[in-house]
Amino acid sequence: xxxxxxxxxxxxxxxxxxxxxxxxxxxxxxxxxxxxxxxxxxxxxxxxxxxxxxxxxxxxxxxxxxxxxxxxxxxxxxxxxxxxxxxx
Amino acid sequence: xxxxxxxxxxxxxxxxxxxxxxxxxxxxxxxxxxxxxxxxxxxxxxxxxxxxxxxxxxxxxxxxxxxxxxxxxxxxxxxxxxxxxxxxxxxxxx
Numbered sequence: 001x002x003x004x005x006x007x008x009x010x011x012x013x014x015x016x017x018x019x020x021x022x023x024x025x026x027x028x029x030x031x032x033x034x035x036x037x038x039x040x041x042x043x044x045x046x047x048x049x050x051x052x053x054x055x056x057x058x059x060x061x062x063x064x065x066x067x068x069x070x071x072x073x074x075x076x077x078x079x080x081x082x083x084x085x086x087x088x
Numbered sequence: 089x090x091x092x093x094x095x096x097x098x099x100x101x102x103x104x105x106x107x108x109x110x111x112x113x114x115x116x117x118x119x120x121x122x123x124x125x126x127x128x129x130x131x132x133x134x135x136x137x138x139x140x141x142x143x144x145x146x147x148x149x150x151x152x153x154x155x156x157x158x159x160x161x162x163x164x165x166x167x168x169x170x171x172x173x174x175x176x177x178x179x180x181x182x
Contacts, residue, residue, distance in 0.1 A: 006101045007109040011116055013097070018120060022127050029131060033138055037146060059149030064138055064159055067151065069130040071163040076126070079167070 030061045137162035 001009065038053035039046070046054075105113070141158035142151075151159070 001101055001104065003104050003106045003109045006097065006104050007113055009101075010097055010113060014117070014120060018124060022124075025128070025131050029135060033135070053146050056149040057146045060142065060146060060151060061134070061138065063149070063151045064142065064155075065130060065134045067156055067159045068134045068137055068163055069126075071160045072126065072130055072133060072167075075164060075167050079171075 026062070026065065030058050033061060034058055133163055133166060136166065 034054050034057035038050050038057055137159050140162055141155050
């Protein structure tokens with residue numbers, strides 16, 4: 001491998017590690033939040049209504065994540081513009 | 089290039105990096121660190137704001153208008169409260 005290949009390989013592996021860690025945390029949180037919400041009283045099996053709730057909850061949680069991320073990014077950029085973090 | 093994905097990087101590979109690529113990697117990791125921080129803060133905020141904003145029972149997979157604006161307000165007010173804390177802290181230090 002030459003310098004460029006080493007660099008690209010490091011970048012690829014780092015991105016893979018970060019992205020899979022991010023996905024893992026998201027799935028863990030979805031499991032926790034949607035189980036809490038959709039299966040309040042666990043029965044002897046997962047009812048079909050509970051299964052539907054879990055899939056809808058998952059989609060909803062991901063939409064919420066994207067909304068929160070977009071708002072947070074906008075706010076950070078705004079605060080950097082205001083120098084809010086450096087002045088305090 | 090799946091074979092290249094499997095390659096592990098060892099010390100002798102690191103030594104092959106020229107100065108330009110080293111600088112590029114440093115910049116890459118600085119950016120990645122920031123991206124990671126923002127992502128983990130997003131995870132935390134989503135958990136906090138989910139509790140406050142998605143309270144009714146789940147009937148579909150989309151956010152309704154009220155939930156969406158509640159999430160936006162939740163993030164903004166969290167940041168406001170955060171800044172109040174920081175400002176007060178710097179006052180206490182004086």
